[in-house]
Amino acid sequence: xxxxxxxxxxxxxxxxxxxxxxxxxxxxxxxxxxxxxxxxxxxxxxxxxxxxxxxxxxxxxxxxxxxxxxxxxxxxxxxxxxxxxxxxxxxxxxxxxxxxxxxxxxxxxxxxxxxxxxxxxxxxxxxxxxxxxxx
Amino acid sequence: xxxxxxxxxxxxxxxxxxxxxxxxxxxxxxxxxxxxxxxxxxxxxxxxxxxxxxxxxxxxxxxxxxxxxxxxxxxxxxxxxxxxxxxxxxxxxxxxxxxxxxxxxxxxxxxxxxxxxxxxxxxxxxxxxxxxxxxxxxxxxxxxxxxxxxxxxxxxxxxxxxxxxx
Numbered sequence: 001x002x003x004x005x006x007x008x009x010x011x012x013x014x015x016x017x018x019x020x021x022x023x024x025x026x027x028x029x030x031x032x033x034x035x036x037x038x039x040x041x042x043x044x045x046x047x048x049x050x051x052x053x054x055x056x057x058x059x060x061x062x063x064x065x066x067x068x069x070x071x072x073x074x075x076x077x078x079x080x081x082x083x084x085x086x087x088x089x090x091x092x093x094x095x096x097x098x099x100x101x102x103x104x105x106x107x108x109x110x111x112x113x114x115x116x117x118x119x120x121x122x123x124x125x126x127x128x129x130x131x132x133x134x135x
Numbered sequence: 136x137x138x139x140x141x142x143x144x145x146x147x148x149x150x151x152x153x154x155x156x157x158x159x160x161x162x163x164x165x166x167x168x169x170x171x172x173x174x175x176x177x178x179x180x181x182x183x184x185x186x187x188x189x190x191x192x193x194x195x196x197x198x199x200x201x202x203x204x205x206x207x208x209x210x211x212x213x214x215x216x217x218x219x220x221x222x223x224x225x226x227x228x229x230x231x232x233x234x235x236x237x238x239x240x241x242x243x244x245x246x247x248x249x250x251x252x253x254x255x256x257x258x259x260x261x262x263x264x265x266x267x268x269x270x271x272x273x274x275x276x277x278x279x280x281x282x283x284x285x286x287x288x289x290x291x292x293x294x295x296x297x298x299x300x301x
Contacts, residue, residue: 066261068259078298079251079294079297079298082246082250083249083251083252084250084253086246086247087250088248124246127168127246127249128246128299129173131298
């Protein structure tokens with residue numbers, strides 16, 4: 001009898017774990033107001049939609065925030081800004097960012113090919129401009 | 136229902152059988168050897184050949200703590216010859232090189248080099264590098280606070296040099 005109960009309960013428990021794993025952990029937070037000054041409008045719009053959720057002070061994703069935090073952008077020194085711009089260009093172009101998992105949960109936050117080009121072209125040009133500026 | 140208990144004699148037999156199977160599989164998997172990471176130097180030049188002024192202690196620290204997974208030349212421990220460790224190690228190295236390959240530093244643009252240098256400082260500072268599973272087997276690759284400060288001072292300087300060179 002006990003065994004029968006166990007056998008019937010186990011799959012139910014397994015199912016619960018499965019459902020829990022499929023449910024996105026973070027509750028959708030409204031994109032925060034533009035924390036960065038000085039980015040062109042067409043880029044800011046894309047960042048707000050596809051990046052700010054994890055890469056600003058309001059984000060709960062500590063790792064993402066520690067790697068790139070747009071809220072702290074103005075505090076970054078010049079060479080760090082260049083490095084981050086370069087990473088933004090390469091990761092967005094290589095479709096590593098936004099992460100697959102995030103796009104699965106929020107398909108409307110994916111970047112189109114044109115949008116990727118907008119970000120990449122701007123980030124590379126901005127990085128080169130800052131390098132020219134020296135320190 | 137769930138557990139079917141064997142008779143003692145049957146149990147002993149089963150134990151011996153699985154031991155044989157284990158031993159044979161262990162021998163068989165030794166024939167599947169991953170390619171060794173021994174690419175030598177590239178024409179592009181590695182990190183230090185592009186920063187020739189790098190002090191010896193920084194050179195030694197980065198070579199010792201990072202180059203096994205982040206270059207084309209791994210200094211393998213003996214157990215790297217034994218499957219399945221050889222597979223795990225090979226996997227770690229290709230992941231490491233995909234993230235950053237210091238042997239191919241010369242192939243990067245200036246902005247990418249600056250990003251890489253900044254990334255080195257960031258990842259050693261938050262202890263994500265060298266990774267904990269690597270340090271379990273290479274305790275001498277651990278970096279203390281002084282090492283981390285020295286590495287970040289150097290990466291800052293190297294990035295500054297790239298920012299200001301004409």
